Amino acid sequence: MNDLDAYRAAARDWLRSQLPAFGREAQAGLSELDHLALGKRYQRAKFDAGYAGINWDPEFGGQGLSPLHKVIFEQEEMACGMPSGYYGVSLGISVPVVMKFAQDRAWAKERVLAALKGDEIWCQLFSEPSGGSDLAGARTKAEPDGNGWKLNGQKLWTTYAQFSDYGVILARNDPTVPKHKGLTFFWLDMHAPGVTVRPIKLAAGDNHVNEVFFDDVKLTDGQRLSPVGGGFGTAMATLMIERYSASDPAGFGPALDLFIDLARNSEVNGRPAIEDGRIRSAIARTYAMRSGLEAITTRAMRMMAAGMEPGPEGSLNKLVSVRSRQKLSELAIDLMGNVGLAWDVHASGKDDWVASWLAAPTGRIAGGADEMLLNTIAERILGLPQDHRPDKGVPFNQIPA
Amino acid sequence: MSIVYDEAQQAIASESRRILDARMESARLLALLERTGEFDRVFWSTAVEQGWTALAFPEEHGGLGLGLVELGIVAQATGAATAGAPFQTSNYGAGHILLASGQADLVGQWLPRLASGEATAAVAFAEGNAPLPPRPGCAFAGGRLAGAKPGVASALAADIAVVWCLHEGRPALALAELAGVSRRAVDSFDNGRLYADLGFDGTQARLLVAGEAASELARDALARMAVVTAHEQLGGAEALMFIARDYANTRRAFGQPIGAFQSVKHRIAELYTLVEIARANCIHAASREGRPDFLSAAAAARLSATEAYDTAARDTVQIHGGIGVTWEGGLHLHMRRARSLAIEQGNALFWEDLLVDELAGAAA
Numbered sequence: 001m002n003d004l005d006a007y008r009a010a011a012r013d014w015l016r017s018q019l020p021a022f023g024r025e026a027q028a029g030l031s032e033l034d035h036l037a038l039g040k041r042y043q044r045a046k047f048d049a050g051y052a053g054i055n056w057d058p059e060f061g062g063q064g065l066s067p068l069h070k071v072i073f074e075q076e077e078m079a080c081g082m083p084s085g086y087y088g089v090s091l092g093i094s095v096p097v098v099m100k101f102a103q104d105r106a107w108a109k110e111r112v113l114a115a116l117k118g119d120e121i122w123c124q125l126f127s128e129p130s131g132g133s134d135l136a137g138a139r140t141k142a143e144p145d146g147n148g149w150k151l152n153g154q155k156l157w158t159t160y161a162q163f164s165d166y167g168v169i170l171a172r173n174d175p176t177v178p179k180h181k182g183l184t185f186f187w188l189d190m191h192a193p194g195v196t197v198r199p200i201k202l203a204a205g206d207n208h209v210n211e212v213f214f215d216d217v218k219l220t221d222g223q224r225l226s227p228v229g230g231g232f233g234t235a236m237a238t239l240m241i242e243r244y245s246a247s248d249p250a251g252f253g254p255a256l257d258l259f260i261d262l263a264r265n266s267e268v269n270g271r272p273a274i275e276d277g278r279i280r281s282a283i284a285r286t287y288a289m290r291s292g293l294e295a296i297t298t299r300a301m302r303m304m305a306a307g308m309e310p311g312p313e314g315s316l317n318k319l320v321s322v323r324s325r326q327k328l329s330e331l332a333i334d335l336m337g338n339v340g341l342a343w344d345v346h347a348s349g350k351d352d353w354v355a356s357w358l359a360a361p362t363g364r365i366a367g368g369a370d371e372m373l374l375n376t377i378a379e380r381i382l383g384l385p386q387d388h389r390p391d392k393g394v395p396f397n398q399i400p401a
Numbered sequence: 402m403s404i405v406y407d408e409a410q411q412a413i414a415s416e417s418r419r420i421l422d423a424r425m426e427s428a429r430l431l432a433l434l435e436r437t438g439e440f441d442r443v444f445w446s447t448a449v450e451q452g453w454t455a456l457a458f459p460e461e462h463g464g465l466g467l468g469l470v471e472l473g474i475v476a477q478a479t480g481a482a483t484a485g486a487p488f489q490t491s492n493y494g495a496g497h498i499l500l501a502s503g504q505a506d507l508v509g510q511w512l513p514r515l516a517s518g519e520a521t522a523a524v525a526f527a528e529g530n531a532p533l534p535p536r537p538g539c540a541f542a543g544g545r546l547a548g549a550k551p552g553v554a555s556a557l558a559a560d561i562a563v564v565w566c567l568h569e570g571r572p573a574l575a576l577a578e579l580a581g582v583s584r585r586a587v588d589s590f591d592n593g594r595l596y597a598d599l600g601f602d603g604t605q606a607r608l609l610v611a612g613e614a615a616s617e618l619a620r621d622a623l624a625r626m627a628v629v630t631a632h633e634q635l636g637g638a639e640a641l642m643f644i645a646r647d648y649a650n651t652r653r654a655f656g657q658p659i660g661a662f663q664s665v666k667h668r669i670a671e672l673y674t675l676v677e678i679a680r681a682n683c684i685h686a687a688s689r690e691g692r693p694d695f696l697s698a699a700a701a702a703r704l705s706a707t708e709a710y711d712t713a714a715r716d717t718v719q720i721h722g723g724i725g726v727t728w729e730g731g732l733h734l735h736m737r738r739a740r741s742l743a744i745e746q747g748n749a750l751f752w753e754d755l756l757v758d759e760l761a762g763a764a765a
């Protein structure tokens with residue numbers, strides 16, 4: 001057994017030992033706040049066991065291992081259904097930015113440690129009512145105010161803002177220059193005066209996204225994470241810091257085995273569903289797609305282990321897997337027929353087809369809509385031309401609204 | 402072969418749409434999603450007041466003597482507004498079966514009340530995922546029904562149910578009053594459809610038809626209900642297409658309306674192709690009631706309408722980005738209805754098989 005296999009085996013053993021305290025059964029029926037508390041305890045347990053900040057600098061409380069170790073742990077963790085979701089944005093996007101760019105290094109160390117222990121949660125304040133795909137079109141204003149800044153405006157869709165202590169935010173410091181050039185990146189205390197958070201209920205009944213309002217929120221210049229006007233570049237760069245993370249070929253929906261079980265236990269017009277050509281084709285094609293995605297991941301991990309940079313094909317997981325999960329979930333509901341009309345609001349999208357189908361559209365929008373992912377593939381990977389963009393090079397305040 | 406709506410039919414279309422536009426509120430519909438046992442009473446009283454409940458029944462039984470074409474037109478308006486009570490379809494199906502069974506006393510007892518909307522009926526054919534199982538598990542003997550029917554639309558509130566059952570080893574249709582029958586509410590993703598698991602336990606019932614005649618009648622009734630549902634799906638798909646069009650014209654990103662991006666524009670144009678094929682099939686099927694090719698026409702309508710509505714739901718939500726997945730935004734009313742209607746009257750797998758059997762049978 002090589003190092004990485006041993007690491008995986010140890011991670012698996014540890015996760016198994018934590019299942020009674022944190023697994024799906026321990027989570028069943030908990031209120032929102034109790035579930036959050038459980039998630040916090042789980043993050044603390046990870047920290048204590050050396051599974052937090054796996055690839056981060058030991059100086060900041062990390063383990064100093066490779067991104068590969070982190071991905072291995074995440075793969076094993078995902079299979080266990082642990083309550084790690086509260087830290088996805090915090091440790092996956094926001095805190096790495098603070099670790100890399102915060103001006104006050106001692107303060108940054110404190111924050112990173114508190115975040116790794118699960119005591120503090122960070123959110124990412126990028127999208128706004130006027131746009132999510134067009135990130136550089138952000139309108140929230142940061143105006144100079146004494147030695148610091150004053151923040152006014154609104155963000156939207158902020159995951160777990162209601163539980164967050166801090167956030168990273170992109171705001172417009174200069175509307176008179178083209179949109180990419182007038183943005184600055186800051187961190188922000190979510191408990192500061194003038195910050196208002198309102199949860200938004202989503203179509204599947206959950207409330208994990210929020211609208212966040214800023215009314216004359218004061219920032220010191222020390223809260224700046226980018227050069228003035230250089231926020232867009234920093235924001236793009238930060239999205240690359242944790243670019244390696246475990247992906248789920250099932251698109252965060254049920255495993256294919258569950259579909260096969262369903263087909264084994266149902267009939268289509270008097271014949272076993274598992275013998276029905278349409279069902280067999282769906283199973284075979286889903287398998288081929290998912291095994292391809294898995295192989296892409298494995299190959300990328302091999303390349304990382306060999307010190308090479310994995311190819312861009314790793315970026316297609318979410319695009320391909322989530323839209324496929326959406327249709328497979330519909331087919332599963334068809335297979336269940338009248339029985340599939342029932343829905344348990346608390347069921348998990350990982351093992352319930354109705355829950356998976358209802359939440360699938362959010363997966364095709366959050367973290368970059370399908371169309372934007374396709375644009376990225378077309379333009380960045382394949383070198384195809386961009387669509388006509390009338391806002392290109394135009395001062396932000398002269399773009400027709 | 403098809404028909405063109407005449408003036409009277411066009412008037413029904415514009416009037417039903419106008420009234421539902423004025424009376425349906427998404428806040429009321431959203432609240433219904435979170436409660437079992439409730440349906441939209443505003444819709445149902447509108448249906449009664451407008452005579453929609455009487456539309457497709459004969460005049461001598463309190464109906465208006467119109468047919469599937471007109472009922473389909475109203476169902477289209479219903480679908481566009483995600484309005485409706487499941488009885489719109491099941492009352493028609495049950496009434497049609499009662500009439501076809503020729504049992505004058507039952508027709509006299511129930512038809513006028515179904516036509517006036519005073520009484521409501523469920524049609525309990527399906528078991529599990531089989532819309533019309535060849536050997537139903539529900540049994541009728543000695544004037545009594547025994548067995549279970551899961552997830553029956555309308556059943557939480559209906560007065561009577563037409564039940565697909567087995568009688569002396571052969572399929573049959575029986576009529577039961579639901580007053581004393583066990584009905585377990587199904588907590589569903591589309592609760593306004595009043596789904597219940599029905600448990601018959603020696604329930605008194607009347608045999609309506611048995612044997613081959615029952616099979617034929619049940620298939621015909623299912624096809625008729627499928628055509629009504631297909632119109633409802635069509636109305637929903639078309640409404641979504643326009644919602645998507647309007648949003649793509651107004652929402653801006655990168656300095657222009659998102660409809661200027663071909664991936665968005667083409668997605669909506671594709672919806673148009675699905676909607677128009679569904680519409681043509683729906684109108685055609687409605688005009689073929691009682692004809693030998695009615696089953697195939699109904700299957701074609703059902704399949705194209707299911708595809709149109711499911712696709713329109715997926716794509717319209719996608720085009721809206723984050724706004725598409727909020728509770729208040731309400732697009733999920735359509736998304737949920739697209740799926741519940743895809744299951745009611747039998748899933749696409751059922752209709753594909755039925756259609757191919759019809760076509761291959763005709764070829765043989």
Ligand SMILES: Cc1cc2nc3c(=O)[nH]c(=O)nc-3n(C[C@H](O)[C@H](O)[C@H](O)COP(=O)(O)OP(=O)(O)OC[C@H]3O[C@@H](n4cnc5c(N)ncnc54)[C@H](O)[C@@H]3O)c2cc1C
Pocket residue numbers: 089123124125126127128129130131132133134156157158159160209362365366367368369370371372375387652653654655659662664665719720721722723724726
């Ligand atoms: C559950 C959830 C969690 C989220 N969490 C966060 C978070 O924590 N922080 C945060 O900042 N944001 C978050 N978001 C926001 C998310 O990033 C945006 O919703 C997403 O980027 C889309 O933006 P939008 O909703 O404004 O849609 P729009 O950008 O308005 O897009 C509308 C439609 O137009 C299409 N479109 C836009 N531009 C183009 C183009 N150039 N070419 C082709 N098609 C185009 C889109 O693909 C989409 O279909 C979250 C969203 C969801 C649903």
